Amino acid sequence: MHLLFKIIQYDLPEYKETLQLRENVMRKPLGLLLSVEDVKDDNVRTHIGGYRNGVLVCACSFKIIHRKIAHIYSICVKQEFQNRGVGQQLMRFTEKYVKLHGAARLYVEGRKSAENFYRKCGFSPCGSEYIDMNILHQDMRKDI
Ligand SMILES: CC(C)(COP(=O)(O)OP(=O)(O)OC[C@H]1O[C@@H](n2cnc3c(N)ncnc32)[C@H](O)[C@@H]1OP(=O)(O)O)[C@@H](O)C(=O)NCCC(=O)NCCS
Incomplete structure (x- = not known):
């Protein structure tokens, strides 16, 4: 599937669209909405959106933390485009x-449920499993 990827500037309308996608894919299935806590760091992250025929279908953000490590956040794909x-x-x-x-x-x-996805992308588990927001998690990393 042909997608166009863009770097999205914080607080522009395209950023608000990524928030909506994030809420629909990552929070509403848990019976939640995005919280102030969820977005508190967004102004210091770089946001990425993937577009199909001009429509946002996936998004994530990242921040370079200490020692050349990029922390990736909120990877989400619009429901009807998942597994493609x-x-x-x-x-x-x-x-x-x-x-x-x-x-x-x-x-x-x-999320532990996405571990297989991360493995397919070349990541390996690091550290122990833990619970966050009532969901089992497994941190993953990849040297690039
Ligand atoms: C997890 C997610 C980002 C994966 O994106 P996707 O577009 O659906 O995944 P892809 O189609 O690129 O899948 C790549 C591979 O990973 C596998 N995979 C994808 N999601 C998976 C899942 N949840 N569990 C197990 N395997 C998965 C696919 O089978 C595929 O393998 P294949 O190429 O052998 O068929 C997406 O499904 C999503 O947004 N899920 C809900 C939100 C979420 O869980 N985000 C991650 C939070 S940590």
């Missing part, structure tokens, strides 16, 4: 982009 390779394309774009910006490792606080 969109997440993998988003991860490939993000990986190339953060590498150009000096990162040597990707890190994600992954």
Whole structure:
């Protein structure tokens, strides 16, 4: 599927669209809405959107933290586009982009349910499983 990826500036209308997608995919299925806590760091993250015929179908954000590690957040694919390779394309774009910006490792606080997805993208588990927001998580990382 052909997708166009864009870097999205914080607080522009395109950013608000990514918030809506994030809420629909990651919070509403848990009976929640995005909280102030969820977005508190957004002004210091870089936001990425993937578009199909001009419509946002996937998004994530990242921040370079200490020692060349890029922390990736809120990877989400619009429900009707899931399991069609969109997440993998988003991860490939993000990986190339953060590498150009000096990162040597990707890190994600992954949901256990998505572990297989991360493995397919070349990540390996690190640390123990834990519960966050009542969901089992497994942190994952990848050297790039
Ligand atoms: C997880 C998510 C980002 C994956 O994106 P996607 O576009 O659906 O995944 P892709 O189609 O690119 O899948 C790539 C591979 O991972 C596998 N995969 C994808 N999601 C999976 C899941 N939840 N469990 C197990 N395997 C999964 C696919 O089978 C595929 O393997 P294949 O190429 O052998 O068929 C997306 O499904 C999503 O937004 N889920 C809900 C939100 C979420 O859980 N986000 C991650 C939070 S940590």
